[in-house]
Amino acid sequence: MPEKTAATAVSAETEAGATAPDDAPAAVTAKPEKARSLWSDAWGDLRRNPLFLISAGLILVLLAISAFPGLFTSASPRDADLANHYLQHPNWGHFFAPDWFGYDGQGRSIYARVIYGARASIMVGVGVTALVTIIGTIIGMAAGYFGGLTDSLLSRVTDIFMGIPFLLGALVVLTGFENRSIWVVILALVFLGWTVIARVARGAVINIKQADYVVAAKALGASTSRILLRHVLPNALAPIIVVATIALGGYIAAEATLSFLGVGLAEPTVSWGVDVSSGREQLRNAPHVLIIPSVMVSITVLAFLMFGDAVRNALDPKLR
Amino acid sequence: MGRYVARRLLQMIPVFIGSTFLIFAMMYALPGDPVRALMGDQAFDPAVLEAKRHELGLDLPLWQQYVNYFTGLLQGDFGTEIGSGRPISEIIAHAFPVSVRLTLFAFTFTVIVGIGLGIVAGLRPESVRDRGLLGLTLVLISMPSFVLGYLMQYLFAFQLGLTTPTVQDSESFGDLFLPAIVLGSLSLAYVARLTRTSIAENLRADYMRTAVAKGLPRRRIVGVHLMRNSLVPVVTFLGTDIGNLMAGAIVTEGIFNVQGVGDAIYEALFRREGATVVGIASLIVLVYLLASLLVDLLYAVLDPRIRYA
Numbered sequence: 001m002p003e004k005t006a007a008t009a010v011s012a013e014t015e016a017g018a019t020a021p022d023d024a025p026a027a028v029t030a031k032p033e034k035a036r037s038l039w040s041d042a043w044g045d046l047r048r049n050p051l052f053l054i055s056a057g058l059i060l061v062l063l064a065i066s067a068f069p070g071l072f073t074s075a076s077p078r079d080a081d082l083a084n085h086y087l088q089h090p091n092w093g094h095f096f097a098p099d100w101f102g103y104d105g106q107g108r109s110i111y112a113r114v115i116y117g118a119r120a121s122i123m124v125g126v127g128v129t130a131l132v133t134i135i136g137t138i139i140g141m142a143a144g145y146f147g148g149l150t151d152s153l154l155s156r157v158t159d160i161f162m163g164i165p166f167l168l169g170a171l172v173v174l175t176g177f178e179n180r181s182i183w184v185v186i187l188a189l190v191f192l193g194w195t196v197i198a199r200v201a202r203g204a205v206i207n208i209k210q211a212d213y214v215v216a217a218k219a220l221g222a223s224t225s226r227i228l229l230r231h232v233l234p235n236a237l238a239p240i241i242v243v244a245t246i247a248l249g250g251y252i253a254a255e256a257t258l259s260f261l262g263v264g265l266a267e268p269t270v271s272w273g274v275d276v277s278s279g280r281e282q283l284r285n286a287p288h289v290l291i292i293p294s295v296m297v298s299i300t301v302l303a304f305l306m307f308g309d310a311v312r313n314a315l316d317p318k319l320r
Numbered sequence: 321m322g323r324y325v326a327r328r329l330l331q332m333i334p335v336f337i338g339s340t341f342l343i344f345a346m347m348y349a350l351p352g353d354p355v356r357a358l359m360g361d362q363a364f365d366p367a368v369l370e371a372k373r374h375e376l377g378l379d380l381p382l383w384q385q386y387v388n389y390f391t392g393l394l395q396g397d398f399g400t401e402i403g404s405g406r407p408i409s410e411i412i413a414h415a416f417p418v419s420v421r422l423t424l425f426a427f428t429f430t431v432i433v434g435i436g437l438g439i440v441a442g443l444r445p446e447s448v449r450d451r452g453l454l455g456l457t458l459v460l461i462s463m464p465s466f467v468l469g470y471l472m473q474y475l476f477a478f479q480l481g482l483t484t485p486t487v488q489d490s491e492s493f494g495d496l497f498l499p500a501i502v503l504g505s506l507s508l509a510y511v512a513r514l515t516r517t518s519i520a521e522n523l524r525a526d527y528m529r530t531a532v533a534k535g536l537p538r539r540r541i542v543g544v545h546l547m548r549n550s551l552v553p554v555v556t557f558l559g560t561d562i563g564n565l566m567a568g569a570i571v572t573e574g575i576f577n578v579q580g581v582g583d584a585i586y587e588a589l590f591r592r593e594g595a596t597v598v599g600i601a602s603l604i605v606l607v608y609l610l611a612s613l614l615v616d617l618l619y620a621v622l623d624p625r626i627r628y629a
Contacts, residue, residue, distance in 0.1 A: 160338035163605045165567030168585070172346045172597060175589045253464040257571060260466050261586070276466065283470060284478050291474075294467040302462035309458075 038238060042314035052310035058303035066119035073098065075112035077270045082107045090288055101292050104275065105282060110289065113270055114296050120182060120259075120271040121300055125252040127186040128193060133244045135190065136197025141236070143198070144205030145228060155202070161195045170254065174263040185264050189251055200243045204236035211235075238315045246308035249301040256297045272297045321620075328616070332609050337390070340602045344386050347594040376402060389595070393602065399595040401588075408599050411584055416603065419573070419580035422496050423565045426504030427558075434508040435554065438515020442550075443542070445520040453516065457509035465568060469502045469575040486577035499576040503568055507561050514557055518550040525549070552622055559615030563608030 046052045065072055075098035090102035090110075101110035143154035173188040174180060208214060209232070217227050258264030259273025267274060272293040279290030373379050380388070392399060398408035441453040460468075476498060477485040487495045522528065523546070531541045570582035577583075581600050588596035619626045 156334060156338070159335045160342060163335055163339035163563075163608060164343060164601070165563050165604060165608070167564075167570060168567040168601055168604065169343070169346075171570065171586070171589060172343060172601070176346070176349070249462065253462075257464050257466060260464075261571065261574070263589075276470075280470060283474055287474050287478075290470055294470065297464060298459075298462045298467055301464070302458060305458060305462055 038315070042311075045314040046310060049310050049314070051306050052314075055303045055306035055310065058299070059307060062118055062122060062300055062303065065115055066122040069116045069119065072096070073109070073112045073115045075109040077108060077113040077116040078268065079112075080106040080108050084109075089286075102286075102288055104289050105278060110275075110292055113275055114272070114293055116270040117272045117275060117293065117296070118300070120265055120269060121252045121255060121297070123182055124186055124189070124255040125248050125300075125304065127182075128189045128251040129244050129248045131186070131190045132193045132197055132247070133240060136194040137201045137233075137236075137240055139194065140198040140201025140203075141205050141228060141232065144202040145209060145232060147206075151202075154198075158195045158198050161192065162199075164192065166192055166254065167257065170258055171261065171263055174258060180264065180266060182265065182269070185255060185258065189254060193247070193251070196247060197240060197243060200239050201236060204239050205232055208232050208235050242308070242312045242315055245311050246305065249304035249308065252304065253297065253301050321617075325613070325617070328613050332613070336602075336605060336609060339605045340390070340393075340598065341386055343601045343605075344389065344594070344598050345382060347597055348382060348385065389598070393599075398599040401593050401596055403591055403593060408596050411596060412581075412599060412603065415579060415581045415584040415600075418578060419566060419569050419582065421493075422500055422503065422569055422573070422578060422580055423562065425493070425496055425500035426507075426565055427562065429500055430504040430507045430511055430561075431558065434511030435515050435551075437508075437512040438554075439519060439542070439547075441512070442516040442519030443523070445523070450516070450520075453512060457512050460505050460509035463505075465502055465506060465571050466575060468505055469499075469572060472498055472502055473575065496578070499572050499578055502575070503565060503572040506568070507558075507565065510557060510561075511554055514554050515550065518553050519546060522546055522550050548622055552619060555615055555618050555622065559611045559618075560608070562611040563604055566604045566607060 073096065081103075084099070084103040084107040088099075088103055091099050094100045096111070098109040098111060101114065104110055104113065139154055139158070143151045143158075169192045170188055173191060174185065177184050214227060214231050217231050222231075255264055255271070256273035256276070259266070259271045260277045262277065264273055265271040275293040276290055276297070279286075279293065282289050370379070378385070389399065396409070398412060400407050401411070437453055437457075441447075441450040444450055463471075473485050476482045483498055484495075487499065527545060527549070528541065531545045536545075566581065568582075569578075569580055570586055572578070573580045573582035574586060581604070585597055585600050588600075
């Protein structure tokens with residue numbers, strides 16, 4: 001019974017925060033900073049950052065659109081009616097109607113295509129970032145922690161992959177595939193993109209390796225896997241997450257660029273890059289066919305960039 | 321210094337071989353057969369196909385093909401295109417100067433405008449112009465170059481009629497102005513942000529207070545003390561960015577119809593002319609590696625505390 005009251009007092013204290021320090025028991029006030037880990041500190045920062053709130057809101061909307069595109073438009077992105085020619089200009093007043101943004105060269109609703117195109121971009125962005133983070137972290141951690149020959153070998157391999165410009169490498173890989181599904185595009189970008197995370201992870205792990213708590217864990221006889229997973233990884237995670245969130249926007253831009261060049265996604269997949277590519281034929285007479293999907297790409301990339309920026313500011317204590 | 325350069329050049333060799341081999345392997349491991357494409361739609365004798373393949377050395381194992389290719393490359397022989405029979409060195413000699421010009425143009429634009437904007441914003445952190453610049457760079461970064469390229473083309477060529485929509489003469493500087501701005505805009509945004517952060521950070525440094533206390537003129541404090549200390553991260557970025565600029569030219573050159581390496585590589589990719597792609601890509605990798613060496617040497621100039629034995 002007394003234990004329980006102590007526990008409730010502590011939880012009440014953490015909930016009330018610093019607002020009522022006088023009423024709290026002395027044992028708790030002695031170490032008030034204990035409840036504020038790097039992550040809760042960062043979260044407290046983020047909640048008050050308008051840039052973060054705006055970008056997080058945008059990202060939530062984009063996620064909702066890509067999960068349930070049918071909720072946002074009644075038109076189908078593949079219904080082509082040549083009576084609705086691209087020269088029929090957008091009806092800016094018809095909010096959320098199929099002709100809101102006008103029609104493309106084949107008489108398909110641009111609004112519907114923009115809505116259904118979100119899924120490809122979001123899937124590529126999130127998929128590539130997730131895989132790149134996992135692979136890059138494993139390689140970077142192995143190189144940084146084990147050092148010696150492992151490090152030299154892995155670092156040279158990283159150098160070799162880094163020597164190839166990203167866009168050029170992706171072009172070469174992707175032209176080989178006849179049927180380029182979303183997964184092919186994701187894997188091609190992962191194949192070339194893991195190096196950035198690997199370098200960051202290696203640098204972070206090399207710093208952490210010398211920390212007292214790692215030496216202590218080693219002295220206590222902890223196994224290598226335990227040291228890596230329980231001590232090194234959690235402390236190396238912050239810089240990795242920062243680089244990954246900022247890179248996410250870049251992967252979305254890369255997918256759109258590759259689809260635009262004709263080596264990324266292709267019809268019948270609905271993708272903003274493909275739509276921009278087909279819109280360029282009518283740039284002079286009907287610029288909206290090209291500009292609307294372009295603007296969607298930019299807004300999406302912008303949302304993820306602002307999100308990444310906010311996360312970096314919150315997680316990197318040096319910038320405060 | 322000389323020994324350091326020699327060591328770095330030696331270290332570059334395995335990376336160069338590895339990167340070119342990787343591109344070579346990707347190119348040849350992929351489906352698509354230039355020899356089969358030579359035959360067109362006509363009926364053909366498989367023996368002829370086999371003979372042609374043998375003649376070109378395409379029936380050898382991958383590593384042997386690569387060794388043959390690389391020995392040729394070391395002797396300055398880039399090979400010939402299978403489809404057109406044109407020597408690849410001729411294609412490169414035609415396209416490379418155009419792209420180098422475009423890249424240098426974009427690079428100069430990036431350096432001057434990017435660093436300039438970064439200084440303007442960084443000297444007054446958190447001011448209106450600082451926030452305005454951060455917003456502007458964020459917008460630039462979020463615009464993939466094809467978006468910016470078409471917006472510029474629409475605005476300047478179709479709406480204002482200031483330029484022709486595509487480049488007429490790839491050799492003329494005036495024609496390359498618009499493509500160079502589009503190509504350089506992404507790097508420009510990064511450079512401006514890096515400069516801004518670095519300057520804003522160094523403004524509070526002790527040596528700055530000392531310089532002010534000594535009564536030095538502001539021009540000298542900012543131009544010499546602050547700049548020299550703030551430019552190290554910017555130079556690092558610029559060095560690694562040259563390779564990306566050359567690769568980014570694939571998109572820009574496509575939009576504005578510039579006859580450079582991006583254009584040549586794009587065309588060769590679709591004709592499955594592996595040797596052309598690998599040849600041009602190797603040159604870009606080489607430029608990238610040399611630029612990163614140059615950056616490391618520049619560190620010592622900017623920061624005398626860094627010494628290379």
